Amino acid sequence: MAVRTLTEMPGPDGGRVLGNLTDFSADPLGFLTQCARQYGDAVRLSPKNVLLTSPGDAVRMLVDRGSDFVKQGPGTRRAGRRQSLPLSTMSSDGDEWKVRRGRIHGAFGRELSAAAAAAMPDQAERMLASWRPGQVRDLQQDVSVVTLRLVTRLMFGVEYSDEEIADVAGLVAPIMDLSTSPVVLPEWVPTPPKVRIRRHLKRVVRTLEQVTASPAAADPKAAPVLYALLHDTPAPGRDEIRDELATLLMAGFETTNDAVVWASILLARHPEAAERVHSEAEKALSEDAGGMALLNAMPFTDAVLRESLRLYSPVWITSRDARVDVELGDHLIPAGTTVTVSQWVNHRDPRHWREADAFLPERWLGKETSTIPRGSYFPFGLGPRTCVGAALSTVESVLLLGAIWSAHRLRLKNPDAVHPRPALALQPMNAEFVLERW
Template structure:
């Protein structure tokens, strides 16, 4: 069969001037889903952008042909979408990425996850001491403090102060707002959001410099991630240390935060599942099990998290630039094309998931997940670039869910107003809960 060119790939024509920009910007979740359902497993969404929806295509891109794609090729740089922390492992490519990942990945082992499981219970109790039945809580705000405290303590060997946590949170908020904007502005344009980000980054840089210079960095047990970064090979530059630590903070903060809040939204909407989590968590915590042993007592709570990650994966789409010409389904995608895969689209594909739009945690206690293609579920990515903090994030989220739902029932204050905001992460907007006793 003759190979076809990029222009032969089916897709929506869009506006004569703006193409599909307005429709994508208005509701990217709906737009990407409609593209995949109407046009199939490979869709041209602009002259230089392709969506891959077929699970086999996702696996081919992220696993089999991973080396043929880069995080940031020339087309992305010319579009003015430079990474805000370009020297981190997450933003690197090629041999540079391999060296950085080898340096830091060993710190994210089972021992760190076990420590996190033990520490999260204490952090959760610290948060819940402030809660009272009848209160209305902004769970996003409450959980963000818990996750930041835990992430900094685990990775850097010391817990941030309240003012330092406020600095980091202040950096995350405008970055998320900026990433949700449909308009890509020139780097040099001093917008209010960009100025706010720069001010907060300077404060965070001062904090990170103090952390890097602390005596704990010499102790691999007290600060495993910080030690691996500073004492690994090759030795990082100060700028690399800053970008790496800031990225780890933001990733650890945002992913766990959003996962816990989305899971709680789903539990609040499904009272029977919430009661099952309550009984399982209460029984597990009563045994005084700690660390990974506690997680072994929480199979249904773990299933709730996995199902939440299916429906509301914090990472909702992933894009790469083709480094060379790559062929998918007899279509030649030329070098320089931006290729996107979407967790939101694939996790909800009715061809592979039974009752795809419904919240069914019990599917994770049976055979269904083993029967779907690999590229149908990838909340933390696939292949060599799978998030090395995936296990840690899962441990933290399950532990915190157990702490919260064993103590209180949460009801959404305004269920109809909760909606996802697809920025750098898929954030739950308006997720305010009324606290009730069981």
């Protein structure tokens, strides 16, 4: 097949830069879907931006030719500035990334997942203790308290107080707001979200400094992630440790909460699946199978999570900048181009998924998904930079869903008002739930 250059790729209005940016900002999910359906596998969004929609190209970009791309080139750095994220494993590249990833990777192994599985039932019970039928709950808020308490205990060996949890939530919310703003003002302009970010960041940093100095930090069993950072050689600087910890908190916070809330929205909309989760979880919990055995006793709840991560992947878009000219499949991507692949587009591609827009958790229980091409489903990314917290977050989400839905049936208060907001993460908006008896 002949290799296509950037100028030969089709795209909306021949790469009408400002028009496309406006269309993208108005409805990012609709715009990307429309581009994929109308223009196919490679879409020129502007002279410097390409959208790739075939699963093979997602694998080539993130895995096979991953080292020809950088996460923080000129294009993505511009976007990154809006996020005000500190430098960390998540935001570094090249040798620096290798060192940073190497430091934390080992601490996110099976032991951490097993510890999460062992600790989650008690944490969930604490949350459910005040829940009563008839109440209207902000599930996002409830879930965020449980997941933050759990991950701070597991990673740092200390459990955050309600105030400290509110600080992390208060930091993430304006970062999300800022990431949806179509207007990028210079860094020094003190917009309300930036003022809130600064205020909360100060408090989050203060807590992290206390955490780093706590006695638990010296115990690899009690605080595996913090210990791994503090005891690497050469030892990272204080600021480096603090930034890494802040990023870990934020990376796992919104994404995991969104995953649990989206799965609950789908269950509220599909009563048969909800019944099945309820009885599966009730049985598993009554049999008192602790830890990972409890997780293994909930295959349908796990399938619900996978299907929910397909339809509403918290990370909905992934971009890289070409470091050099790259031949990717039958496209020639010039150095400096920002290439985007989208979980939202690939996860719902009717060429690869049966009833692509339908919620069908059963598809994960049989052989169906074994025939789906690699690159059609990547909620946790692909290749060397896949999510370090994937296993941890899966354990948390499945067990939390099981605990919630075994105890209560959840009804959406305003089902028609629920919609996704594609910020840095795909946030469920207006998802208030009314608790009901089974």
